[in-house]
Amino acid sequence: MEGKATLPLFFLSLAAIFLSLSSALDHQTLLLNPLPTPPTTLSWTDTISESETAQLDPNSPSATPTPTPNTLSVQLHHIDAVALNKTPTQLFNLRLQRDAFRVKTLTSLAASPNRTTRGGGRVPIRGFSSSVVSGLSQGSGEYFTRLGVGTPPRYVYMVLDTGSDVVWLQCAPCRRCYKQSDPIFDPRKSRSFATIPCGSPLCRKLDSPSCNSKKTCLYQVSYGDGSFTFGEFSTETLTFRGTKVGRVAIGCGHDNEGLFVGAAGLLGLGRGKLSFPALTGSRFNRKFSYCLVDRSASSKPSSVVFGDSAVSRTARFTPLLANPKLDTFYYVELIGISVGGTRVPGITASLFKLDRAGNGGVILDSGTSVTRLTRPAYNALRDAFRAGTSGLKRGPQFSLFDTCFDLSGRTEVKVPTVVLHFRNADVSLPATNYLIPVDSSGSFCFAFAGTMGGLSIIGNIQQQGFRIVYDLAGSRVGFSPRGCA
Secondary structure (H helix, E strand, O other), rough: OOOHHHHHHHHHHHHHHHHHHHHOOEEEEEEEOOOOOOOOOOOOOOOOHHHHHHHOOOOOOOOOOOOOOOOEEEEEEHHHOOOOOOOHHHHHHHHHHHHHHHHHHHHHHHHOOEEOOOOOOOOOOOOOEHHOOOOOOOEOOOEEEEEEEEEOOOEEEEEEEEEOOOOOEEEEEOOHHHOOOOOEOOOHHOOOOOOOEEOOHHHOOOOOOOOOOEEEEEEEEOOOOEEEEEEEEEEEEOOOOEEEEEEEEEEEEEEEEEEOOOOOOOEEEOOOOOOOOHHHHHHHOOOEEEOOOOOOOOOEEEEEOOHHOOOOOOOOOEEEEOOOOOOOOEEEEEEEEEEOEEOOOOOOHHHHHHHOOOOEEEEEOOOOOOOOEHHHHHHHHHHHHHHHHHOOOOOEEOOOOOOOOOOOOOOEEEEEEEEEEEOOOOEEOHHHHEEEEEOOOEEEEEEEEEOOOEEEEOOOOHHHHOEEEEEOOOOOOEOOOOOOO
């Protein structure tokens, strides 16, 4: 009898231990909001408003600091904002499909970084999503802006992407052009358009420059799904809400094939020598930052700032690492992750190491949505989070998410904190950045995923609400936790 009485006591003791461990964890409250509904209309202004002017200098206590010619601020919108007749659930599923394609392409590129194009630099990721108009799943590049091209400026939509370098857009006359929202840019009607001669320093920056019979420099950018853009490498004036930036090297694509639908082209924000930050380095000091807000209709637009004002005084900085085989991506050093205030055992810097051959590593990417971690790191993180949420009702798996909860009927829950430990910078994530709604029925999932490849990617769901500062002159990236306020 004595042994039978001891057994339940043993299990009661174990339960008490688990409860005490769970209560000892650091928690934060998650308000359970449904999937965001995109705005029904997009508003763009060609000049900067007074309230946005105040945001140009995050270090200034003044409400209206004076903008300078060396500062540029641009509105961003998520591509969901131009998807027609789609429910929030449909938009979310399309986002996950785009995400899977992009991660596959990024991982493939990182594994084979020496492939080059026929005149346009190393093969970058695809910049657009056909879901902008047609709802097809291929593509990437989640945020776009509206800017003027040429003199006088013709306004077009351009995708902004930290995973690509070359700036390009479709140009008339077209040999082949895909459908876009605005009239195709005609360089013959611009007073500021100029072709780049063969042998010039700009032409030589292309990995494999080529020339036509007129001795004009040609570029080509090829993408992982067989899509490409080909045309003249040229210089042109770009106008960002009234601010002109002259002599930007752009690809003027007369032959563009693939599933690029909607936007006119791409503004590459990568780390390579032909990206927009590199080309405008003398004016904007190779500094920019962006703030990605959630995609609900009530949110103000996301934004990107170029110049010294992009650097927030409250940002926590981590050094940028160099991949000798691939200069486009922004590599950072992730050394650990905490859940509930405790470092997760088994997640060490060695799991994310960028080796001398350019394999492995961790990149920040604006076009990937869900953060991917190497499988051993993800498994350890997931198990720690599950242990800290044992009191929540588990739900079925959803798409790539294997840790989901049925929170229907509830308005808020307590969840353990999650902190990403970069070298010299601890980034504490809001609960909305790692437990997200996946349908309209109260299902929420842990917004990380594992990958069998060596490359880990910090996606834009985890970046949401932070101002992410890219200080290329200082070779560092910063995280400002209240930079979107």
